Amino acid sequence: MSAAAPEISVVIPCLNEEEAVGAVVDQAWEGISASGRPGEVIVVDNRSTDRSAEVAADHGAIVVREERPGYGSAYLAGLAVARGDYIVMGDADETYPIRDLAPFVARLAAGDDLVMGSRFEGTIHGEAMPWLNRHVGNPILTGLLNVLFGVKISDAHCGMRAVRREALETLDLHSTGMEFASEMVFKAFRRKLRVSEIPIDYYPRVGESKLNRFGDAWRHVRFMLLYSPSWLYFVPGAILLVIGVLGAIALAAGPVTVLGHTWQIHSLFLCMFAILLGTQVVQLGIFARAFAYAHLGETDALVERARERLRLEHGLAAGGVLLLAGVVTLFVIFVAWAFDGFGALSHEYATALGFTAVAVGTQVVLGSFFLGLLTMRTTEPSRAVIVERVPVA
Template identity: 45%
Template sequence: MLLPADSEATPQISLVMPTLNEEEGIRECIQRAKNAFRDLGVQAEIIVSDSSTDRTPEIAREEGAIVVEPDGKGYGYAYRYAFDKARADVIAMGDADTTYDFEELPKLYELVANGDADMAMGSRLEGEIKPGAMPTLHQYVGNPLLTKFLNTFYGAGVSDAHSGMRVFTRDAWEEMGCETTGMEFASEMIMQAGAADLKIEELPIVYHEREGEETLESFKDGWRHVRFMLLNAPGYLFSVPGMVLGLFGMLLMAGVAFGVPGSSVTLGPNTMIAGSLFTIVGYQVASMGAFATVSGDPIRKPDDPVTEFVVERLSLERGATAGIVVGGAGAVYAGYLVVTWAQSGFKSVPFTVASLLAFTAIVIGVQTVFSAFFMSAVASSR
């Protein structure tokens, strides 16, 4: 059922396995994949993307697999390199450590081959996890939490975002446009698929204990996933937190200026100072969402109306003008305070709500002017 690299026939499915010293499990994985292809009645190819120093590539060739050696490093790069070599219109992927039973491939393949999904995934969390197959922390904290992040930020709608058993069409792969080289590649596929509105379907699978030495570094690799997800969702990282902080700050300042409706609580100078700080910090954080969107090409661009307006309509001239107006208004009142201070013989000037409002406006105005120039410089350099 396996076609060699020089075969004139075109395989109906290409299975890609990345390997790094998997001599203990590679043979069983290939044999199970052969059984799956036999059950499906399709011609296939197995591409082993190998960076091993043990007998993994020799065993793979003995079993009829095509072995390629990536010219770069990383889990994601090994997949990307092999996907470019794949000849079939349907591509499957999975680890070669016996954790995934490739005899379960047919049900995923049929979802894709029948047009019911652009990408079909095996869900370990909805299926069965054999004792010892997955650390408790991964099963009940790590994987569910990372999946929740992906579903919230990217609308993926999956139950097990980091399952390594996946089947997808070549068209879907090309539409994803993945670029990462490390372990975050697994997240990027789902993020890109969600952003491209590709149809993802899941079926439960059994997850087995691995053969050979574990190469995953839980916290380091987990952080790489989280970091990549956050950097590609500036709306959630910057815009939303910034607007929440800024709104909270303005509410505090309004509470000092006008009082708290229906309450006997009296807010004083310290609350006013805190409100000013929250407003300034919130404004700065929210502006970073616009900077990140303009300077890069995030997978999930901010979709709140404020950031969209800033990115799409705010020019250097408009931004600088707005900053001058806001800062200028504050500067006029600050100038009045300086004159009053001088006329009093430079005696202590009492604190007023208006004075702190004025200085807050000055800070935000100056930030707006320089931010407008910075955004213009970044946009012109792209």
């Protein structure tokens, strides 16, 4: 163990890895020695019921006990006590070549903020990765991350990675489960940090796997969707809205014949449904992005531009116009219906469009108020300036 202040901190989460953790700690010390920099090895004991903590300590590791379960919880605890400028992360089951950490540290020292290992660009030995994980699970999850967040990486869930200490504040990590791995990657890209990859070897694990293949995969997917309002809300909502509006315009004057088929009021009802549902979904996306920007510290160029150009009153005006148009349309139809003695309604299409305009206008008005509440700052910094100090007689 180095007596100098550590430049490198190797953080290793551990849950019942008595068989392997000692060897992993030794490999971490080998890697630190090969790098030529002082370092420390931190093993986060995540409620192990075997001798993992004792074995790690015997091999020179600092052992941190984290009672909250979860992969992310363990890493958050380890990162909180790590003192090095360069933090290397790896598992306690001998699957990753921790002794080869020097290139990761060199990349960080050269200016990268996050350096990822890539098992797919390197060598996967034997049965280290099950066929389903190798050819289905990991490619799909990495592909989703790349598509949803504009990430360009080959192995988003590799457990061996390194990060600069000063980048951790920018990343602002919170996830407590396996989705911690996804959070680190997409936030690094979203917040314009420098990210690179290094091919690594991947070995069969020692001991029993703790992964829940489908449960952990779903946690990753759920997390990515929650942090991707554009794909979860805007894309499907906008498609519904455009289809509904175009169809409603085409049917506004009555039945139309297209491709040899006559589209009547039942088709208009479907378009109304698409408009109403699309409006709600898009509105939820706006709320999500605004909340993330105002309260979660997320940067969002679109929200910033909207805040500069749009106010609550703009939303109220737009919703009010729709609401007024719908009310006027329905009022005219009602008056004509009353003069006809409340007989058969002869303006079915216009009536349907009038009710749709009222519903959408009401949503926009109330949604504008709710958006104003979401983006309201609870405290404002004081702008008071001392102009002159007057001595007291």
